[in-house]
Amino acid sequence: MFSLVVDALQPQTWLESRVYQLLELHDIRQPEDIQLTELCLAYGIELWDIDGRSRAHPHPFLPDRFVIAVDQRLSVPERREKIAHELGHLLLHEGIQPWSGETMIGMQEAQANHFAEHLLLPYPMFVPLLDHCTRYEAPSLLASAFRVPLSLAQKRFDRLLGRMYAKGHPVIW
Template identity: 30%
Template sequence: MLHFYYKTFLENKVEVLYRSHNILSPDHIDIDLIADVFGITIVSLPGAKEEGIWDDYRAAVFLNANKPSIESREAFFHELSHILLHTGNQLSMNRGLLELQEEQANHFQLYAALPFYMIQQIHLPSHEADIIHVLSSEFRVTHQLARKRWEQIQRRVFSGKQQLKFENEVRNQYRRADPSNWSDETKSLYELAIHRKQQKELHAK
């Protein structure tokens, strides 16, 4: 089923970044390792506002030390998106651009926390509840995020199937329109129609 899945530009970008730094399996998705790879300092403080701060020289992600580590991991991936993909001060940003960046960060979080090329390596059970549990356990994310990612994958798979169906229908239409694929009966009817049209045009002159 997963072979119908298609990756977005952003998802491919995350995969290229990961692969270029040999982040190849779920156990490699360690936020300290990833922060080190991208030159980011993690600052974990009780009650801290979860946010990324960066300039041309330094970058830091602040995490709330009071939260469970599994939730802090998810917050890290969201803020990592802003550091790697975005520029500008969100405090002075117009609402439309701010919403776009947040939407991108939400997608990036799913791609970075549960990369599809790693999911493909896992033997997934047949029942959805079990799949959610496996993804949550393998990638050390909450069941909520694992479910969100799995539902996204299912939508992409469905969309991929529909696209393939559409392409096949278009190809079949062209195939039927190609005279070389016509039956003898169809060719005879076509030739008869052409003959009658020519006769009609001849008498009309």
């Protein structure tokens, strides 16, 4: 299977290549290395538990610092997805931009979602995990290994299959 996906593993967008550079910079090479708390600390971002909608905002006491407030009622996989999404906003969009128009907000939300996908489920880490499973087992295996919601793992796996198909590889696994 490795030979079939090697082309699909290469970054295909600016955002994907930047996230992979971020992973390399922080020596993140295995799913268990994706420690969002440590990554946030590296950028001076505090994580706060709240009861309510997760969000990123300027730190109330420290200038030029930010907070990611995460709904503590979420499961661990859902929390990881929210933290990665909000981290994407802070790293890509330079913090909060409250006066953006509808179109800009939609674009920023899409970018933050893609950032979270690339950060939490980087394709190069898929190969050792998927080498000995069926395509039907793959999403739940990825969700477990990367500690993300099954829906996110399914979406990311479907994108991998789409890339393989677009590269002309038969998706018969």
